[in-house]
Amino acid sequence: MDTVVSGIRSTGNLHLGNYFGAIKNFLKMQRENNCYFFIADYHALTTHPKPEDLHGNIKQVLAEYLACGIDPEIATVFIQSDVPEVSELYLLMNMNAYVGELERTASFKEKIRKQPDNINAGLLTYPVLMAADIIIHKANKVPVGKDQEQHLEMTRRFARRFNMMYDVSYFPEPDAYNFGEQLVKIPGLDGSGKMGKSEGNGVFLADTPQEIRKKVMRAVTDTGPAAPVQEPTEPVKNLFTIMNVVSDQDTVKFFTEKHAACEIRYGDMKKQLAEDIIKFTDPIRTKINEILADNKYLAKVAANGAEKARESASKTVREVRKIIGYRSF
Numbered sequence: 463m464d465t466v467v468s469g470i471r472s473t474g475n476l477h478l479g480n481y482f483g484a485i486k487n488f489l490k491m492q493r494e495n496n497c498y499f500f501i502a503d504y505h506a507l508t509t510h511p512k513p514e515d516l517h518g519n520i521k522q523v524l525a526e527y528l529a530c531g532i533d534p535e536i537a538t539v540f541i542q543s544d545v546p547e548v549s550e551l552y553l554l555m556n557m558n559a560y561v562g563e564l565e566r567t568a569s570f571k572e573k574i575r576k577q578p579d580n581i582n583a584g585l586l587t588y589p590v591l592m593a594a595d596i597i598i599h600k601a602n603k604v605p606v607g608k609d610q611e612q613h614l615e616m617t618r619r620f621a622r623r624f625n626m627m628y629d630v631s632y633f634p635e636p637d638a639y640n641f642g643e644q645l646v647k648i649p650g651l652d653g654s655g656k657m658g659k660s661e662g663n664g665v666f667l668a669d670t671p672q673e674i675r676k677k678v679m680r681a682v683t684d685t686g687p688a689a690p691v692q693e694p695t696e697p698v699k700n701l702f703t704i705m706n707v708v709s710d711q712d713t714v715k716f717f718t719e720k721h722a723a724c725e726i727r728y729g730d731m732k733k734q735l736a737e738d739i740i741k742f743t744d745p746i747r748t749k750i751n752e753i754l755a756d757n758k759y760l761a762k763v764a765a766n767g768a769e770k771a772r773e774s775a776s777k778t779v780r781e782v783r784k785i786i787g788y789r790s791f
């Protein structure tokens with residue numbers, strides 16, 4: 463049985479990228495493995511959310527997790543900040559993470575570009591906290607989207623470095639895991655880049671059908687293929703990528719053939735895509751609202767999850783302290 467850890471930041475509602483990049487795999491894994499799925503609300507602090515929003519964001523993401531089908535009876539579902547042991551392991555791991563390698567991380571470089579007024583040390587050490595999240599449960603599998611691949615490589619490196627430094631084989635080196643498929647990157651509706659929480663290019667699981675139709679109809683395309691059997695341009699390819707995960711294969715085939723024959727009408731394609739997204743998200747949205755209304759249930763899930771996660775985390779921290787050389791008097 464594998465031990466699986468994966469998390470999602472609580473900086474915004476879950477979108478199709480989160481679902482098809484990560485959650486879909488959580489659902490497949492939860493029955494047969496020892497799974498820890500959590501809400502990364504320490505990581506969320508790197509963007510400085512307002513205190514009055516923090517709890518609501520966490521609650522929303524927890525409800526969305528559960529509405530997707532993550533089962534807290536079989537997986538350990540918890541909030542990162544309910545497990546303070548992770549901050550101790552983060553501190554310890556920071557001693558073996560080098561500033562040079564952290565500065566070279568793609569996500570850090572991107573943040574410098576995107577938020578030049580807030581290049582905090584938490585952004586620099588973000589991959590160390592993520593590694594601590596994973597190795598604290600000694601996970602060997604981590605279901606994530608393509609964008610987290612480098613962070614996972616760093617996790618492996620930190621685990622390996624710890625083992626070598628103390629001459630132990632304590633931490634496993636965890637693999638990204640997507641059932642033998644390529645790691646997924648769901649693009650946004652803006653014609654370039656990945657779908658994100660704050661990029662303004664996403665379709666959220668909690669969006670109403672009206673919102674979805676509006677967003678999809680506004681998606682960037684091109685002026686149409688100029689010659690038969692021409693490769694779709696980037697923005698159109700992106701729409702096909704989304705269609706591939708939400709629509710049935712006949713629909714994808716139909717529009718692919720229309721494109722290849724130079725007969726495609728993007729308006730028709732978008733209409734179909736919007737309806738297929740709605741068909742997929744509508745039951746989830748109904749569930750989100752049901753779960754959000756049940757505060758008692760959410761509180762119980764969070765408390766049970768925290769207890770189970772702390773049990774595993776505190777064991778690891780105890781053992782790590784011993785390996786490092788801490789002793790009681």
Ligand code: TYM
Binds near residue numbers: 483505608
């Ligand atoms: P986050 O919150 O940005 O995304 C959560 C998960 O969704 C995946 N994802 C995507 N997959 C495909 N296409 C997209 N457009 C897309 N957008 C997001 C991400 O790959 C991720 O699996 N650092 C992490 C959270 C984290 C974590 C961890 C994950 C903290 N600790 C430990 C795994 C293990 C993050 O910001 O993900």
